[in-house]
Amino acid sequence: MNLLGLALRSLINRRFAVILTILTIALSIALLVLVEQMRSEVRDGFYRSVSGTDLIVGARTAPIQLLLYSVFGIGDATNNVSWQTYQELAGTSDVAWAIPMALGDMHRGYRVMGTSDALFEHFRYGDRRALELAEGRAFDDLFDVVVGHQVARQLDYDIGDRIVLSHGTGSTALQQHEEHPFTISGILAPTGTPVDQTLYISLPAHRAIHIGWERGTRMPGAEIDPDQARERADELHPESVTAVLLGLQTRAAVFGLQRRINDYRAEALTAIMPGITLQELWRITGLAEQILRVVAGMVVLAGLLGMLTVLLTTLNERRREMAILRANGARPWQIAGLLVFEAGLIAACGIIAGVGLALLAQALAAPWLLTTFGLHVAVSWPATGLWLVLGGILGAGLAIGLVPALMAYRRTLADGMQVRM
Amino acid sequence: MNTNSDLLRIEELRYTWPGESRPVLDIGEFTIGRGERLFLRGPSGSGKSTLLGAIAGLVRPDHGRILFDRTDLGSLSNAARDRFRAEQLGVIFQQFNLLPWLDVRANVTLPCRFSRSRARRAGNVAAAADHLLDAMDLAPELRAKRADELSVGQQQRVAAARALIGKPQLVLADEPTSALDSDRRQAFIELLFSQVEAAGSALLFVSHDPDLARDFDREVSLPTINRAGVAA
Numbered sequence: 001m002n003l004l005g006l007a008l009r010s011l012i013n014r015r016f017a018v019i020l021t022i023l024t025i026a027l028s029i030a031l032l033v034l035v036e037q038m039r040s041e042v043r044d045g046f047y048r049s050v051s052g053t054d055l056i057v058g059a060r061t062a063p064i065q066l067l068l069y070s071v072f073g074i075g076d077a078t079n080n081v082s083w084q085t086y087q088e089l090a091g092t093s094d095v096a097w098a099i100p101m102a103l104g105d106m107h108r109g110y111r112v113m114g115t116s117d118a119l120f121e122h123f124r125y126g127d128r129r130a131l132e133l134a135e136g137r138a139f140d141d142l143f144d145v146v147v148g149h150q151v152a153r154q155l156d157y158d159i160g161d162r163i164v165l166s167h168g169t170g171s172t173a174l175q176q177h178e179e180h181p182f183t184i185s186g187i188l189a190p191t192g193t194p195v196d197q198t199l200y201i202s203l204p205a206h207r208a209i210h211i212g213w214e215r216g217t218r219m220p221g222a223e224i225d226p227d228q229a230r231e232r233a234d235e236l237h238p239e240s241v242t243a244v245l246l247g248l249q250t251r252a253a254v255f256g257l258q259r260r261i262n263d264y265r266a267e268a269l270t271a272i273m274p275g276i277t278l279q280e281l282w283r284i285t286g287l288a289e290q291i292l293r294v295v296a297g298m299v300v301l302a303g304l305l306g307m308l309t310v311l312l313t314t315l316n317e318r319r320r321e322m323a324i325l326r327a328n329g330a331r332p333w334q335i336a337g338l339l340v341f342e343a344g345l346i347a348a349c350g351i352i353a354g355v356g357l358a359l360l361a362q363a364l365a366a367p368w369l370l371t372t373f374g375l376h377v378a379v380s381w382p383a384t385g386l387w388l389v390l391g392g393i394l395g396a397g398l399a400i401g402l403v404p405a406l407m408a409y410r411r412t413l414a415d416g417m418q419v420r421m
Numbered sequence: 422m423n424t425n426s427d428l429l430r431i432e433e434l435r436y437t438w439p440g441e442s443r444p445v446l447d448i449g450e451f452t453i454g455r456g457e458r459l460f461l462r463g464p465s466g467s468g469k470s471t472l473l474g475a476i477a478g479l480v481r482p483d484h485g486r487i488l489f490d491r492t493d494l495g496s497l498s499n500a501a502r503d504r505f506r507a508e509q510l511g512v513i514f515q516q517f518n519l520l521p522w523l524d525v526r527a528n529v530t531l532p533c534r535f536s537r538s539r540a541r542r543a544g545n546v547a548a549a550a551d552h553l554l555d556a557m558d559l560a561p562e563l564r565a566k567r568a569d570e571l572s573v574g575q576q577q578r579v580a581a582a583r584a585l586i587g588k589p590q591l592v593l594a595d596e597p598t599s600a601l602d603s604d605r606r607q608a609f610i611e612l613l614f615s616q617v618e619a620a621g622s623a624l625l626f627v628s629h630d631p632d633l634a635r636d637f638d639r640e641v642s643l644p645t646i647n648r649a650g651v652a653a
Contacts, residue, residue: 324520
């Protein structure tokens with residue numbers, strides 16, 4: 001009894017309608033999978049970027065804002081942390097390491113961060129991984145710059161290339177620090193975090209290029225000569241830093257230290273635990289995600305209803321076909337089974353094609369996310385939970401197939417031998 | 422009458438369609454012998470479709486018995502009647518017999534997909550199909566074509582081959598020639614006769630056209646035996 005063969009031949013006969021139906025379902029499934037995948041991948045990407053940092057300290061501001069401008073380069077700081085406070089923080093007994101971040105300059109759309117060697121020594125991302133230099137070395141000369149993987153790749157930079165930084169961030173970066181060109185001394189290995197999109201210079205260099213810029217623009221004649229700067233490198237330091245990343249001796253100390261920093265009297269500060277602030281961020285974006293999920297779910301429902309429409313429409317045309325099958329010995333449940341099988345096959349093909357489409361879209365969107373947000377989005381296999389949802393959709397497709405199947409079942413019983421047209 | 426020689430025996434059969442007040446069938450006695458070629462003359466509306474449905478086990482009578490090979494169809498479960506139909510009956514409709522999206526050969530072997538014993542009796546199913554198509558005078562080059570690419574006459578011959586595959590005990594033919602030109606009708610009946618004989622099947626041939634009745638073993642008029650007297 002080769003019923004499946006019959007069902008397949010019948011489907012092939014109606015291939016255009018069937019393929020369109022599969023496509024409808026595939027698109028709806030792709031949307032659903034994409035929303036779900038992107039959500040988890042973006043979250044993973046954010047977590048990976050801050051996983052090794054216990055506290056982020058900046059001037060008094062909203063925690064989410066501090067997290068976004070310090071680590072992810074989204075938005076700007078309104079205030080800075082004084083140099084003295086930074087040094088105090090670094091010297092606190094609970095603190096194992098402190099990485100200063102002095103922002104405010106750009107290079108061809110990428111962030112430039114003034115920092116110290118602590119970055120290369122102590123910064124951790126992902127599974128507690130340290131930064132690695134793919135080529136070259138960290139800061140040696142005062143005007144050395146270490147560039148992230150994507151910066152070097154996108155701008156086609158090599159060790160020894162000389163570059164000029166721009167003053168200001170975003171679209172305001174119009175003025176160039178052209179009197180202080182930098183030499184690329186190192187290129188970092190890829191991390192899949194915003195590090196890849198960043199250029200790093202030393203704090204003294206950050207200070208040196210801003211001498212004479214105290215009013216926010218260049219005061220001709222007030223700048224410091226590069227060689228002069230090199231001689232004075234040891235005494236150069238910025239007046240303030242944008243934020244400080246802290247690693248603690250023991251994680252248990254994090255709550256106490258956070259409170260002490262937030263209550264710091266000499267300066268209004270905000271200390272955040274990046275993981276907890278991310279949770280807050282997800283709570284805000286959660287509503288939008290929920291809406292996207294509902295929309296995706298509705299689209300899937302529309303796809304399945306489209307399939308039901310096609311099956312019901314063809315049911316009338318196929319009444320003759322069913323009477324022929326019945327007269328030749330097919331049992332009513334076999335005819336009903338053909339329709340359920342059809343619905344299941346269409347749904348299964350739609351789901352498989354949809355997942356494929358989603359993975360393709362993810363692969364296509366990955367470079368954009370990487371260059372825009374520095375987020376590395378892997379084309380990953382959907383998680384178990386998502387597969388369960390997809391299985392549920394397949395079940396719903398089969399259940400929807402029961403509607404025409406039951407109608408066909410009752411008709412074949414009622415029609416008897418007659419081929420009613 | 423010798424009941425043991427009857428393939429089909431109908432006794433006091435009454436059937437009323439749901440929602441109707443008058444019965445469509447009320448038959449005191451009706452028989453078909455083994456291997457008999459019976460011409461049942463009935464105009465449309467005389468209840469012949471209902472009678473064929475009852476014989477095929479698709480319509481369950483309100484009253485009376487339908488004995489097929491001494492088994493009362495009314496006593497069988499739905500599944501058993503489906504099996505009976507698949508194993509023992511070949512059916513030819515007036516037209517639209519074939520699944521348009523299947524090729525000719527697959528259409529002929531269709532009953533063997535639903536009944537193992539039918540397939541067993543056919544032996545090599547593909548060879549049996551070819552043999553029957555040969556006998557029904559269908560050119561070999563047509564056999565791989567889709568059924569809907571054939572002319573009506575060719576389709577009816579394919580339908581006859583399908584009705585006969587696996588040697589069913591009874592072939593039901595419901596106006597199988599009405600869609601054919603008059604000069605093709607006699608040729609079709611002759612081909613059908615020879616193959617029904619070769620298969621050892623009985624033939625119940627229903628038509629409103631008395632001219633076709635000539636070569637049958639027996640002729641019965643449905644309006645005569647159907648006491649329900651449905652208006653023609």
